Amino acid sequence: MLYGRDVELQLLSDLTSRGLAGAGGALVLRGEAGIGKTALLGEARDAAVEQGWRALSAVGVQSEASIPFAGLHQLLRPVLDRASSLMARQRQALLAAFGMAEGVAPEMFSVGLASLELISGLAEESPVIVMIDDAQWVDRPSSEVLAFIARRLDTERAVMVLAVSEGHDTVLDDAGLPELPLAGLDDDAATALLDARAPDLDHAVRGRLLAEAAGNPLALVELVAALSEDRGISRTLMPWLPTTRRLERTFLSRASGLPESARTILLIAAADDEGDLAEILRAAEFLDGTAPSVGSLEPAVMAGLIELDGHEVRFRHSLVRSAIYQAATPSRRLAAHAALARALENHQERRAWHRAAASPGPDDDVALDLEAAALMALDRGAPRAAAEALRRAALLSDSNTNRGRLLLRSAEINFDLGDAAVARRQLAEAKSAKLEEGERLRLTLWMEALNEESWFSPERVRAFADVADQLAGAESDGAALALRALWPLSIGCWYGNPAQETRDLVVKTAQRLQRSDSDPMVLSIAACADPVEEAAWVVGTMAEIVPETVDDPAEQHALGASMTAIWAFDLSWPFLCAAVDGLRLQGRLGLLGEALASQAWAAIHLGKHRLAATAADEASRLSRDAGRPRWALVADLATATLASERGDYETANELIRATEAELLSVGAQSILGFAQFARGRYAMVNNLHSDAFEQLARVLDPSDIAYHPFVGYLGIADLIEAAARAGHDDEAERYFAQLDALAEKTSAPYLKAMAAYAHPLVAPDDKAEPLYQRALKTQLSSWPFHRARLLLAYGRWLRRRRRLIEARPPLRAAMESFDALGIRAFGEDARVELRAAGEAVARPAPDTLDGLTPQELQIAKLAASGMTNREIGMRLFLSHRTVGYHLHRIFPKLGITSRGQLRLADLGGD
Template identity: 40%
Template structure:
């Protein structure tokens, strides 16, 4: 990329005016707000030049630039990129909150400890950057080559920069996947126009023959690097072949230069290309060893600089040539200073004490040009030079190996375990796969491939898992290996998109695995099969198979895993046993959030919403502290659903919003849909019908193709509630009736038990009482087997509402006499229905008592349509009802409500940030938006404003 002109302090790149303006606008506002942008394009298209100019502007504006450059040789080292990025601000780690401080120190190998969750590391990195006290530009060059853990952390940080004086720019090559590129705004660089390309070529090679010039313009296709580099090798006609990809032509052009270099220079370059993490002294040592001990030094690199393969510094090592695009290579302040003599072709640009290639394609061209023997020699020499760094050494030993070597394979397995221990799942997979390649027996090879595949499930990489399983299947697999392979194939997306093993097959597999001596794997398989009973409908035969296996396992009846499995598989038949187990374990979980998550899910299945809310709230707190956002999303979804059914929308609203946000962030598409459907239900209860319709449409889009029944059932509930609120009673009954129809995709065995009151009300208002009674009769039989609070409360409502005039009053009174502690929505519903019945029977004075209770309940819960119904009935009963005072909380978004509630509890901005995985600066920004909405000026006023919260 070439600079065209200088306008003030901003240099203009040929053909990139619009792109520069977009970057300038992003950087110019850095003191007010932040953001992220991925610059994507082909190799040589000018991504680094734009990023370098943005860095220049940021420095001119007083911002500090932190940079990281991804490299292929570091992809197998977890958090290597993050270490590089954060090194200049590492002193601030000590000021972080305790759990974040320890997580980041462990991730960066500054301390030992239990494996930190990636999102806790991300939160620590965000706060470290936020607390620097100066605007920051984070520059991630070649982000597609970052190790997976670093890329995930940067993506986490990038999603939270709106209120920070921090901008993240990342460059990503076309055709190479990147976590950053899939989630962030992007700017795609197109080839230069014909006119601009012509101008650039004339500046680079003004004396080209016209026919050659025309051909080169055609072959370069608007790529600035090609236009700059190909003229130097134009005499090699074979390099200009339209059948070759441009990258290949460029690599061959660079290869032609490499072939003319002395052998010692080529070896130095090869060593640097294979190990660009290393310092110059490390490179010289390894190159000398690979050359049989021949001395190499700075002068060895002179021919490479003269050939334009490495950067030459002006004015000493570490200085930058004008317009060079090498910003941010290496960890600032680490490594030896660059070596070289300006009298011998210039000093070598060694940012952070490393050699800098002029372009990544030059590095790959060097690797391509070397022979297999030279590769092995370079890797062996590097392994010898890295005796004090076994983590890196083992990879070079593996690369140098030509046959199976169990010694190296074993060390790779150990390295993989360490990588996983540090949170580097991607690196652990790579280590196990390489260990499998070097394994001396088929059994060990299969075992390591399956272990890698299991981690692939954890990483959400279905494509990788399929490839690893296919490789493992080529070996002679034991029964345990085949069982593991079957389980792994069935582990994605809660089994919804898997057709390899249904619940019956998994039940049989679990039994066989147990009989073979592996109870833990049997339980994992059974749990996965149980989840299928939630997301899909396997039928009574499959459910019975699962129950038989669960009953046959030697487990304590109060084992949380067993209780959860029984709740999912047989929420009716085993409802009483599950309820007893939940009550037994309440308060005895030892604070283990995973156990509490299991129990919260089990309680939700049997309609014990109070217990579900209690367990899931406790689980969410523990999972927050551990930074396990994937499981936190699931716990929050359970909490939101439970709180909604109880009428506690102040709790349900922010929980559902956060569950959806975190599920999307952690790539749990069906849990995202489930949280969306919960949000739709809440919106319908609040009378926000347009918002409910939008949420319904999005949730249904997620669920329909896979037939995710809990989402579809909740969607139908939200539709029914909206229709009831709008007076479309026949539509409401039709929507709700589908959840009870076994032939409908929205039928869900457990959830259908919790829609009884809504179905009954719709049926009464549209003349479908007989249809409702048939459903109630079936549910009465279910109620004899389970102690589900929700089912029994719903049935008591239905009995009273559908009763004859002679029986209705006593049934309403019996329903109100039931234990409705913690169930304000259901109590208010009963008061409203009873009050309406009394008024219709000309008992206005008695009706007003119940209608007032209903109005007050619904006002407190924020259920506007319901409270308006109560007011309308009161007016019909002869009592004027004061207008409902709008609740200030209704002005807040769910996210703002969550922050306001925590601030009202007395938490500081930093503590709120830790709870919600935001920086304290972002929390402060939200609070300054919240105060005017609530008509207050400080957080001290929040408790009074929110005092009516029923939560």
């Protein structure tokens, strides 16, 4: 019986009730050791199993926190025979993660989707409860997969409950999962528990126990047990001793009376990461030279320290494990790990980590063993684990042998993972160690690339260029490596405001390193480093490249994103689409989120508004999944812009405010320009032209915190129109002259189109009409949104000159275009103008697609194309059951009853 936990038990019961109804979820229990997390997990599990649920469980173990996917393997091992039911790519990813299959290293999110599908398949037979105890000790790759699964259970007959000890930072902290903090028992519950355990306890001792336990139920139970064993209250209740330490002393007092053979086995089990009985007994024999029997464990079982479940040894509580391990002398702990390493001769990765734990000091042989484990981790799709193994190997290496090389490799992996701070620290450590000439050049290169001063200082870029040139001449892949290191400098140039000399140096360095005349990386670097000066060259060279000639989706993304950096959205589009498809196949969610965010903004400017909505929605979700919140915010601003255009002002305003606040809180001022663009579009849609002018002008004002000229040019046509319609004629003409000159210099298609759009808005009345007509006939054909807006402006211009009959065709065309694009706000403006021109206009027919969420529209289109639920789920990183749930919601919204009818439904062109 659990005392004082009625509220917590009810919350767990509510969670499983939702799971039974197909609306599962996850819950994190957090509290100090002994507070009752494990007991609550047990109660939830038992209650679920009684109702016919399938239970899967895993327990984090500190000693296995470095073994990639160890926790996930422990969780799924009982059901791995069902992996054959997965799609081939998912099955391959999961088995490769567990070292059970060879192939290309799987992406973590591919492993996550495979695990989710496995659980979802189980849940079709009976609901599933997933229990993770001591989640703070679960290895990082497994924790990332668990977070991925937990966020996707809301349409599953499955729930997940995770217990985390207070004071530990985990991947789960940023997963956005609901938490239930566990406090100590109140006085009544603590008294009831103590009375149940020791009804005849002396009143004074009873009072002291209640005070010392401070509501910790495990402390109450174990301290009573210690007293009943006549161990003396003076030893058990030390004044001012923390509850955790007091409990460890209690457990140790039990262990101290055990036979020597039992204590040896307990130490081995505490150091072990699997709990396999045969493995533990074999290591114990290596440790003491005497073969123990299973019977040797019986005293420890009788003392309530461990439990035997078939061939598995489990500690009754994680504090028992830590108490046993910490109480051993250092030499005895090292010997225990050495014995385990001998027992694990056929398990190379685990053996390497135990050898490392057994090493009292530098040992190059052990370090090379760990390096081999790092390579295995890379093959299993666990680069963070590989980087950690290399770091540990470096610590075990002599500075005159392998330390520098191992630190350099670890830093390179951390750089690829986006962990610049760790990479910098490791490079600084490697600097004083022995390195070969090529390694020393790579070290210098990465140190320059990771030094943000290099983004603004010509001297630092010149130093980087010298090293890059040397590396290109010294190593076969030196040029490619140098270009990879140069890429973040070019991004820094785009987001920052360096001197022109710096921009020139970055571009010239890239061009010297190019592998061909149209090297994708060189084009990408040039476009980002110096959009104004290099746009014309990049746009001209891009005419020779098609996405099919670029094999790597990451390079396709770099090219597509770079084209958006120079306002060439029509050129970027095929590359971004190819990158999105390729990155999906590879399961690279982090980069996929970036590509989708870039695709969303390109789609906004290209007039593909429904596709922009689905891309922005998915980019936001996947970027948060991948721990890249800034890209999620960029996507949210695209969503806000689209909401403004649809007339959903409340959503738009709330998204803009929330996103801007978050950007300011994390110091991401460089993205504020996108927030100003969204605010400006919001004001334009609402015909608040003075407000739109103020908002958009800020992005082109060097004294403003939101200053970012490259982003400012995205909204310069809106700015010119807002200025003209608000009566700021001089400013309108000044900004138009700026736009016209930039369009001519860069040859950027978007800027040329915007100049054609804005020219009649600022021209004298007697010269405006031919400018309207020329722009509409020739220069805005690829830009349907702005073409519709210019039709509206032209129709308004004609109507105000009382040329009513001539005004109707452009106004009608504008109205129809806005309706087709789903832009209600401007469509309503066109209707108002058309009525004023004397034409009766009916209200627009409601669009059934407006009733679908962006994700539902995406699923509907994929289903209409003939894809199965499993194929759709694999594409969108959802379980097949979640896809089916969404389809059942989609059918009534579209007025259909079956999947076959989706192919006949009008789901929009873009």
